[in-house]
Amino acid sequence: MRPEKMNNWIERNIEYTLVDAESQFSIDFAGMKFSPAELDALQPKFERAAREMGRIEAGEIKNPDEKRKVTHFSDRKVYPQSELFASVEAFAEQVRSGKITGETGRKFEAVVVNGIGGSALGPQLMQFAINGPYWNEKTDAARNGYLKLYFLDNTDSAEFADLSEVMDPETTLHLVISKSGGTQETKNNMIAMEELYAARKLSFPKHAAAITMKGSELDRHARGSNWLAVFEMAESIGGRTSETSIVGHVPAALTGVKFGRFLEGACRMDEWTRTADPRKNPAMMLAAMWYIAGEGKGNRNMVIVPYSDRLILLSRYMQQLVMESLGKELDLDGRVVHQGLNVFGNKGGTDAHAFIQQLNDGRDDFFATFIEVLKDAEKLPITDSTDMGTYLHGFLEGLSAALRGKGRQIITIRVPQVSELELGMLIALYERAVAIYAEFININAFHQPGVQSYKLAAKGVLALREKVMAKLAELGGITGTAIEIAEKAGCPDDAVEVGALLDKAAVNCPAVSRKFCEKSNQWVYTVK
Numbered sequence: 188m189r190p191e192k193m194n195n196w197i198e199r200n201i202e203y204t205l206v207d208a209e210s211q212f213s214i215d216f217a218g219m220k221f222s223p224a225e226l227d228a229l230q231p232k233f234e235r236a237a238r239e240m241g242r243i244e245a246g247e248i249k250n251p252d253e254k255r256k257v258t259h260f261s262d263r264k265v266y267p268q269s270e271l272f273a274s275v276e277a278f279a280e281q282v283r284s285g286k287i288t289g290e291t292g293r294k295f296e297a298v299v300v301n302g303i304g305g306s307a308l309g310p311q312l313m314q315f316a317i318n319g320p321y322w323n324e325k326t327d328a329a330r331n332g333y334l335k336l337y338f339l340d341n342t343d344s345a346e347f348a349d350l351s352e353v354m355d356p357e358t359t360l361h362l363v364i365s366k367s368g369g370t371q372e373t374k375n376n377m378i379a380m381e382e383l384y385a386a387r388k389l390s391f392p393k394h395a396a397a398i399t400m401k402g403s404e405l406d407r408h409a410r411g412s413n414w415l416a417v418f419e420m421a422e423s424i425g426g427r428t429s430e431t432s433i434v435g436h437v438p439a440a441l442t443g444v445k446f447g448r449f450l451e452g453a454c455r456m457d458e459w460t461r462t463a464d465p466r467k468n469p470a471m472m473l474a475a476m477w478y479i480a481g482e483g484k485g486n487r488n489m490v491i492v493p494y495s496d497r498l499i500l501l502s503r504y505m506q507q508l509v510m511e512s513l514g515k516e517l518d519l520d521g522r523v524v525h526q527g528l529n530v531f532g533n534k535g536g537t538d539a540h541a542f543i544q545q546l547n548d549g550r551d552d553f554f555a556t557f558i559e560v561l562k563d564a565e566k567l568p569i570t571d572s573t574d575m576g577t578y579l580h581g582f583l584e585g586l587s588a589a590l591r592g593k594g595r596q597i598i599t600i601r602v603p604q605v606s607e608l609e610l611g612m613l614i615a616l617y618e619r620a621v622a623i624y625a626e627f628i629n630i631n632a633f634h635q636p637g638v639q640s641y642k643l644a645a646k647g648v649l650a651l652r653e654k655v656m657a658k659l660a661e662l663g664g665i666t667g668t669a670i671e672i673a674e675k676a677g678c679p680d681d682a683v684e685v686g687a688l689l690d691k692a693a694v695n696c697p698a699v700s701r702k703f704c705e706k707s708n709q710w711v712y713t714v715k
């Protein structure tokens with residue numbers, strides 16, 4: 188680089204790096220392409236966002252469709268002083284110390300979080316970030332009586348079978364998390380687990396706790412069957428912003444994660460991101476970068492690359508937070524806008540051997556967000572003058588320079604380490620940036636109407652399956668292609684769907700088999 192350009196780069200870094208000196212959290216926007224004039228042009232949007240964030244924190248209705256308040260920013264400030272917080276801590280302590288045990292009196296050693304989406308992604312991210320990937324009896328948390336954490340976050344029999352193989356039902360606590368209390372995937376795992384306990388002649392309620400909204404189906408079920416504990420989830424906190432609430436708290440408290448410190452981090456970031464000057468406010472600046480880079484239409488993908496194995500789940504977490512919040516068909520005035528912002532990522536270092544080739548040489552349709560963790564877990568010398576950590580840093584800086592050389596855009600966040608505090612700060616930063624960006628593009632960030640459509644369609648498929656199977660049982664034995672069988676079952680227009688359900692049945696039900704006919708390029712099914 189020529190010196191004058193170099194000077195610009197240095198000056199830009201100084202001007203556009205925001206630092207919280209006490210926590211040593213910094214965010215550097217210098218690698219993004221924007222001019223002071225473009226920031227100035229956003230002034231009305233900054234003003235609107237500041238006003239609307241004030242309304243959110245004042246407890247006004249900010250989710251108009253669902254007529255709900257949005258309280259995750261304000262609740263976490265007072266949560267540690269609440270009765271609910273104290274009751275979670277007391278419950279977790281009784282479990283840790285063995286005062287609350289399973290039915291046979293053995294101490295709980297593991298907890299299974301059964302939830303999906305916002306009821307799993309936060310606890311998964313936190314668990315991996317703080318306790319790491321390997322849990323054994325030698326880790327501090329385990330030695331102190333905390334529980335090992337497993338997840339069920341789908342409706343996949345393979346996931347359930349894998350867990351059943353390692354789980355000891357007598358020493359396992361089941362934490363069913365569902366805000367709505369009716370999510371089918373979660374319900375399926377709960378029913379399957381209840382069956383497993385019944386088969387082993389053990390009481391599931393004596394091994395179960397729930398987090399859900401008051402009055403939900405899960406709430407009624409858990410209270411009706413006398414589960415060990417039922418914790419109430421606020422209606423005004425959405426799943427994807429629930430990690431700083433009871434949803435994050437119970438798994439954290441059971442597994443030795445310092446949740447109070449995590450909330451301190453989130454509240455610290457909340458303070459910082461209330462800064463009136465948008466150029467000094469990291470969430471306003473972050474939203475502005477997304478807006479300018481993607482021309483307010485999400486025309487660039489957000490690539491999240493933490494240079495830290497412990498943060499490998501961050502991009503998955505961000506995917507829900509960003510894409511479920513911003514991916515909307517209609518704006519607040521009812522106009523069709525098809526907004527959104529793609530998020531993908533993994534972990535730095537490793538990524539250089541996967542998708543970095545395209546980021547460097549291929550489509551210029553993204554901006555990268557690097558997250559560097561400054562403190563090395565250990566000093567592992569490689570040569571006299573280098574160690575493992577210096578290499579990771581070198582690869583990050585090297586990639587950053589290479590991408591910049593190609594005119595690609597980068598945001599860099601630096602944190603001293605990954606502890607509860609930094610995790611709280613990161614999550615709170617992105618939560619606020621998402622809410623601000625939603626104001627920039629005039630959409631409701633707090634509902635998810637699109638998620639309903641696939642649920643309804645799935646119900647239709649299940650209903651079709653029942654209808655077809657009942658008809659086939661009535662016919663008592665039939666052979667034919669999907670088209671022929673759909674015809675006989677009285678639903679000729681659904682031949683494709685009938686074929687799909689017979690494919691599944693042929694592999695799973697002894698009464699159904701199939702042979703492939705090369706000539707017609709179709710399966711021929713036999714239903715006994």
Ligand SMILES: O=P(O)(O)OC[C@H]1O[C@H](O)[C@H](O)[C@@H](O)[C@@H]1O
Binds near residue numbers: 305306365369635
């Ligand atoms: O917590 P639950 O009510 O079971 O919801 C779990 C998830 O369900 C849907 O996918 C929603 O779109 C998510 O926002 C939510 O986190």
